[in-house]
Amino acid sequence: MKKLQADVVVVAAGASGLAASVSAAEQGLKVITLEKNKVTGGAASMGMGLNGVGSKNQRMHGLNLTADEAFLKHMHYTHWMGNARLTYDYYRKAASTIDWLEDHGVEFIFRGSSLYTPTRMRPFAQPDMTSLTVKPPEGQKVGPRCASAMTKALTESLISLGAELLTETPAKHVIMKDGKVAGVQATGPKGEDIEIECKAVILACGGFGDNPKMINENLGFTWGEDLFSFRIPGNVGDGLRMAWECGAAKTRVMMELMYQIPDNLNHFDLEGAFRQPLLWVNKMGERFVPEDCIGNTATMGNCILNQPGRTCFTIMDSDTLKYYKRRGVDFPGVQGEEVFDHFDEAAAAAKEEGYKYYFEADTIEELCEKTGIKLEGLKETLEQYNADCDLGRDTVFNKDYHFLRPVRKGPFYALQSFIGAYGTLGGVKVDRKFRAIDNDWEPIPGLYSVGTDCCDIYGDTYPFVLPGNTMGFCVNSGRMAGEYVAEYING
Template identity: 25%
Template sequence: MRNSTKKILGVTICILLALFCGLAPLVKKGASGKSYVANAQGFGGNIEVTVFVDGDTITDITYEAPDETPSVGGVAMSNLKTQIIEEQNSNVDVIAGATYSSTGFLEAVNAALNEAGVVADGSNGSKTVAEDYEGTADIVVIGGGGAGMTAAISAAEEGKSVILLEKNSILGGNTARASSGMNAAETHYEEEQGVEDSVQSFIDDTMASGKNMNDPELVKVLAENTSGAIDWLDSEGIELNGPLATMGGLSANRTHRPVDADGNIIPVGSYLVDKLSARMDELGIEVHTNTAATEIIMEDGKAAGVKATGSSGNNVTIHADAVIVATGGFGGNMDKVTEYRPDLEGYISTNVTTASGDAIDFLGDLNADFVDLDQIQLHPTVVPTDGTLVGEALRGDGAILVNKEGHRFFNETGTRDEVSAAEIEQPTGNVWLIVNQDMYEGSAVISKLEKGGYLVNGDTLDDLAKAMEFDADATAALKETVETWSGYVASGVDEDFGREIGAVKTDLSSGPYYAVNVGPGIHHCMGGVKINTSAEVIDTDGNPIEGLYACGEVTGGIHGANRLGGNAVADIVVYGRIAAESAIEYIEK
């Protein structure tokens, strides 16, 4: 017994000596101080943050956020972590395009700091001041949304050196917010799913939606190249292989959508951004975020590079043989929106704030021509409190819209301008979009709306009506409306509004039910800089500006007076590739 006691005492003394001598530390290097854990709601789900502090200093921040999109929310949180630690300041701005992930992350960080009793106000931190930068590439791309990334990848895959400048601190732009899908005609997916479609039908639908204000040649090239764009995406490992859907104004189920590993339909935008940004990393494309272009460098009448400003005011100069502008629209800049459309003052926007229309200024300095700048689209299903977009494909799949009196009031799959106008005419304000459990199953879009707290629900229509705060008359009307709609689905004919029934996947005859309050919101700028079918920027004399190309929402003429849902993604991929091909051809000449 005495020997055992001696052994235990000896071991204890050795451990203590080891601790004092630093031979066997029990705390990992870098994990200095205490740690505090807090949680908050992000875009997709819970964000758990652990903040490490040593005295009043934040030494590290770790986080678990499995439901946030890696290339959007994930990158945003990583950038915020770096900024907070460098500046020792948790009172920083959210990142445009990742508002919910940023807000949740910052809420959790501040809750943890509050528990720690630490005030992180920047008093013991320092801002990093970036140096001026000058670089050279074959092609410089301005804008890191879907069009810019597509152009950059296409050029890099042909062996060209590419530098991409992005105003925001993350890539994605408005593309990250796209929810429904990509329109394409005569694709292998349509053939595999038995969908009859044609390029001419695509053209006809697009022209009709645009009130024939569209440039027919631009539309023709768009339609003819969508199948090839799908094939290109396939080759990049970006498969839009989910069940085909229809959108308002389409004459065929040509909206291509992605699915996750479990077969659930997921938002197309975040999926594209994830895949495209990963491909850019693989190709080693040089990217400068927090860098806003201010001027196109011109030499002998030809585009020869870009001047830009970094977030700390440093100058960035890129010399290049060709320039591709893919800065998006101006729907995030209400001053510009109301300049062209005073009647839209007061509407909420679905756009990221960095969609501010900078290119109108720096391209205008080059005498570039612009078309249809007053053609600004309202999307009919936008959450009025914060601009969250509710995907149009939900209506194509079978969701209905009812006003606060419980009645349907329009063809839900009409074009966006028509449905928005019908909503505005409702005497009771915003309206409700209703789905049921049949639609909820397999839809990551609806699931995210629920996680974000946007849905009300009920096992029965009476329960749903109560959650929507309907009175007795509206409740009775809602029940009659759904019963009538179910009958229309069974007969295949919408006798009230002539809605196409063929694509509907549920008749809403059984619950549980879910609803989200929606109304019109500023969504897309159909107008922009004038281009030709080679994506060359055209000046006010009708001539191409040599070495200068544009693609995506920064351009005008493709969508006319109203853009079809699903055509924006088609636009960014088709004309992003064309801009790269044209720039390469120009350089090699």
């Protein structure tokens, strides 16, 4: 068995683990970081940006929301169900964390694109553009995965600060001695056993989004049937398991629900084209939401949760398709403004691949046959909806009249959406210093949990009103834990 020694072992090198490792190393601690995968980054490398409320960058662009205001907005939105102290400390740290990241070589860009969409269509109801998008690596488009530049910068900092990074080295157990953390057991790339003696461990394993069994047991979804969430390889709940084995108390767990089409990153433009305030119906053919609210993907996830089969369809006719191709989107969203420039290509690729969730039909009858939508229901909806379009007023949901476009002229196009999620949130109960606590709320000496593993600040719905929130919490919790762990180790 290989034996190593450190002050602190950080388990995992995703958003929170990298921040924790760099922060602890900056405090002069001897850090060993264990990462299960070949590369660092976890889900963070898939994302775009993080909450930087109150940062210089935000203020420069006239965005004056303060950390205190963001805190209250967050707490009201989540009905004060989450941990207020963690939430407050996180928002108060967010601006300085942006400076800190910049010091470590991360660059940010400003994206105000949703500011010009009509107010009701704005994804966040009141558009606090709190998310700072990471400037992507050279040659890469702004979009998903641009935060991989942050992963790279933090990984480089970690190494230059003298921390030891062991990849392909999953942690297995935390070793406890006399009621205190004393080490970590891990397995190296060749299957060899490794034991690291240390005074503290920071667990940062990214939840259990890649563990369908645990999702089913804890949240009741069946992955691939009524849930098509992102699965980041390796995020199987190790951080929760290891903390619970040491006696940590449990928190409620949730998923940051949203909606998406299966395998959406490979059908990104197609998804963007249908993420418009078009006609949205459930399997019964009924409308279930004012479609100008679809921009808040979290609340829309909740809406779809209440529909039969937890699914829905977006429908447009050929006149609307022509209109969008000529005029561009109503709602750019993350897919951007040019999705209709690529619509024919995206549709052809979906058909060629036999993608099951995109439909074209010459008649409404054929559309219902292909999608499984109830024909009588859809016919009734269309009669009402098309009449409302002629009238210029949505008599069912009062959707903004700008978005009333009839569904009359074939061919018809439809896309089926499901519940999605970025991952899971919560599981390990922590105090304000990110110390894992037991059922009596006493800290377990030397045991820390950060990032999504301990993230219990959202109540039942992810606050899209303050975007960049999960990555924001993860990076800030990691950074703070690195500071607190130094306090613990240095007495």
